[in-house]
Amino acid sequence: MMKSDINFRHLYYFWVVANEGGITRAAERLGLAVQTVSSQLTLLEQALGKTLFAQQGRRLVLTEAGRLALGYADQIFLLGEQMQEALNEFDSGRTRLTVGISDSLPKLSAYRMLEAVTRMDRPVRIVCYEDQFEALLADLALHKLDVVLTDREVRAGATLKVFSHQLFDSEMVVVGTPVLAQRYGGADDAFPQNLNGAPFLLPARNNALRGKIDEWFVQHHVRPDVVGEFEDNALLNTFGRRGLGLFFAPAALADDVAEQFGAVRVGLVPTVREQFYMISSDRKIMHPAVEAILAGSRKATPPAA
The missing domain is CATH 1.10.10.10 (Winged helix-like DNA-binding domain superfamily/Winged helix DNA-binding domain)
Known part of the structure; x- marks a missing residue:
């Protein structure tokens, strides 16, 4: 042999x-x-x-x-x-979509990115796993995942045969509980100087958004009181809901953030934008749910995160 x-x-x-x-x-x-x-x-x-x-x-x-x-x-x-499992689900009339969700991705954004899948004619069973970006890419390359949803694209020159698709792009807003918003809000012409000394909950420094936020603070001579830094966006939002500090959220999700976390807008930050990506592997036949996600992002008007 x-x-x-x-x-x-x-x-x-x-x-x-x-x-x-x-x-x-x-x-x-x-x-x-x-x-x-x-x-x-x-x-x-x-x-x-x-x-x-x-x-x-x-x-x-x-x-x-x-x-x-x-x-x-x-x-x-x-x-x-x-x-x-996939073949058994096919017999049941369902399509299986296995999704890796980056731990830095806002969960509301992940839902918005997958919303088109829930409207497909053929029912889809969505199986979600959360992990760090690099671990998810490795699983995608091994075809353990169908797609990865994240807030960053794959670096140019990466050895993995995967592709980045930007689905949405959103400017950011500073939000907080009504008590904090009243204390540090005010007239638009006072923003963002009225944020000096305000308590802030920020993404960890390895997050793609953090560098943009820090640069914006420096440009506007704002010195926040950083009371917490988080790799897990869901945990950051939980602390924000408890009134521990102001935090940043995609403007396109402002209504959802207000409903879910009780956080209201303090001010708009149009120069800080967050991008949301779907990473797919190199397959000659694309998963129908992946096609639906791409089609849904093209139809979205205005873009939503």
Whole structure:
């Protein structure tokens, strides 16, 4: 057998043994004889030309090659399980859309970006995962996700075969609870100087929006009292709802922010804009829900975040 000719049944047995921690337990799970599983592992090792397990006392442990192979096997069989789930959902009349949501993305914005999917003729089951931007891109490249929603685009020259689609663009507003808005609001001609010393809740410094906000403060000679910095936008909004400080929100979501967080507008910041992107992978046949998201963003008037 050539080394490139992997028997995936043998690979599956290896994966089960590695996850069960031994051949005996794996054989019980598979409903096979211990000798059968052991011989299949031997055939896989011969095919790969690598030893995948080593005996350590009475235990089997993965070798370095085994740990490397397990990482790929995890991806292969996870995708296989997802494929089966997707096919089962197809029979039920639903389409499955697996979405990665960047932890810095406002949740209201994520909903707006996915709103077109909820209006499709064929029902869609939306499965959402939240994580850091880089981790989500890696999962997208491995086709564990259909799309990633985020507030930044993929850098030019990135090695991953993924593509950035800007869906929306919105100027920002400063908002806060009615008590804070009354204290630091006032006439438009006093804004933003009336924000000097005001308590602010800001995105963490690794957030794409934070640099724009800091630059705006410097340009207008405003020195805020930064009482909190957050990587998680939902947590920032929760603190804002409790009146711990003023915060920035997309102007297109001002009504939603007022309804959900009880925060009212203090002033408009047109020079600070936030962009919202959908990142897709390189596929010749585009997911119908992804097409709906792109079509929805083109029809949006005015642009909404």
